[in-house]
Amino acid sequence: MSLDQLLQWLHDTPFSVTMRESLWGEPIVETIHVLTLSVFLGFVVLLDLRLLDLALRRSRVSEVFQQINPVLFGGFAVMLLTGALLFSGDPPAFYSTIFFKLKMIMLLCACLNVVLFNVTLGRRLPEWDRLPRTPRAVKLTGFLSLLLWVLIVAAGRGIAYVLPPP
Amino acid sequence: MTSLQSVLLEFCRWCNGSSFGHGIRDSVWLFPFIETFHLVALGVLGGSILLLNMRLVGLRFPAMPLRELACELRVWMAGSLVVLLASGFLLFCTEAVKMYGNWAFRLKMLMLVLAVLFTFTLHRRLTLMEEARIAAAWRWLAAALCVMLWAGVGLGGRAIGYVTTAASALP
Numbered sequence: 001m002s003l004d005q006l007l008q009w010l011h012d013t014p015f016s017v018t019m020r021e022s023l024w025g026e027p028i029v030e031t032i033h034v035l036t037l038s039v040f041l042g043f044v045v046l047l048d049l050r051l052l053d054l055a056l057r058r059s060r061v062s063e064v065f066q067q068i069n070p071v072l073f074g075g076f077a078v079m080l081l082t083g084a085l086l087f088s089g090d091p092p093a094f095y096s097t098i099f100f101k102l103k104m105i106m107l108l109c110a111c112l113n114v115v116l117f118n119v120t121l122g123r124r125l126p127e128w129d130r131l132p133r134t135p136r137a138v139k140l141t142g143f144l145s146l147l148l149w150v151l152i153v154a155a156g157r158g159i160a161y162v163l164p165p166p
Numbered sequence: 167m168t169s170l171q172s173v174l175l176e177f178c179r180w181c182n183g184s185s186f187g188h189g190i191r192d193s194v195w196l197f198p199f200i201e202t203f204h205l206v207a208l209g210v211l212g213g214s215i216l217l218l219n220m221r222l223v224g225l226r227f228p229a230m231p232l233r234e235l236a237c238e239l240r241v242w243m244a245g246s247l248v249v250l251l252a253s254g255f256l257l258f259c260t261e262a263v264k265m266y267g268n269w270a271f272r273l274k275m276l277m278l279v280l281a282v283l284f285t286f287t288l289h290r291r292l293t294l295m296e297e298a299r300i301a302a303a304w305r306w307l308a309a310a311l312c313v314m315l316w317a318g319v320g321l322g323g324r325a326i327g328y329v330t331t332a333a334s335a336l337p
Binding site: 031038040041042045046150158161 | 197198199201202205206208209210211212213214215216217220226227229230234235238242317320321324328
């Protein structure tokens with residue numbers, strides 16, 4: 001089965017039809033997506049700013065991780081779920097836009113950035129946790145994350161722009 | 167029509183006809199570009215406000231003094247609010263007259279004024295007080311009010327698009 005056929009099959013599932021044809025489904029899910037974004041993104045930014053030594057400097061990085069991560073991951077789960085629901089409304093249409101493809105690629109990069117951080121710099125966190133300044137490699141991770149998330153928001157905006165709600 | 171209404175309508179007409187109103191309307195990509203700034207700043211403001219209120223009721227950063235976190239977040243809150251207001255004004259200028267008659271937009275502006283007033287006056291003073299002197303009930307009340315006011319601004323903003331769609335569908 002080709003990707004096009006898979007997208008078409010998703011498009012024809014009863015769930016997708018319900019999502020597409022319901023009057024309130026799309027507005028409600030999109031409202032949850034955007035309202036969650038408006039706090040999730042802030043937590044991401046604050047964390048990245050801490051890695052860049054630009055905010056919350058008087059708390060150790062380990063403490064900031066510990067306090068912010070649960071809320072951050074909770075928010076990310078809601079973003080993924082509502083995002084998947086929005087996508088399920090019309091998979092071929094979403095996939096046809098360049099912004100959707102870009103957004104998915106950048107989302108993967110942002111996740112990869114987190115994984116790479118955890119298996120390398122994160123492992124050695126106790127070594128640099130007490131330093132007055134974060135190491136340069138840590139700053140680079142924070143900067144990459146910040147850049148990727150701003151571009152992900154821009155791409156998401158782009159999708160909504162070329163694919164106005166029905 | 168009262169004089170306030172006519173002044174507001176006149177202001178909306180001026181915005182609509184202004185050079186940036188025209189410029190953004192005539193450009194394909196300027197609107198989503200400015201909207202991206204609006205969204206990113208929204209994220210920073212929303213995250214900072216939620217974090218501060220979670221600290222106020224003791225859910226996050228229990229080891230950090232409330233006043234310290236409040237001072238730390240203040241610059242990000244104020245900065246993101248400035249970006250939000252500036253980008254929001256530019257977006258408003260593209261369809262200011264349409265917004266004048268949009269009840270969701272009016273609701274959003276009302277909530278915005280209340281949210282800004284509350285957050286930067288009473289709420290701010292509370293977060294700068296000596297913590298031990300604030301009763302738990304006051305903390306929860308202030309945190310709930312603050313979060314609800316800002317959520318109201320967000321919901322009003324979401325509704326604008328749908329109200330516009332409904333109105334433009336009329337004959």
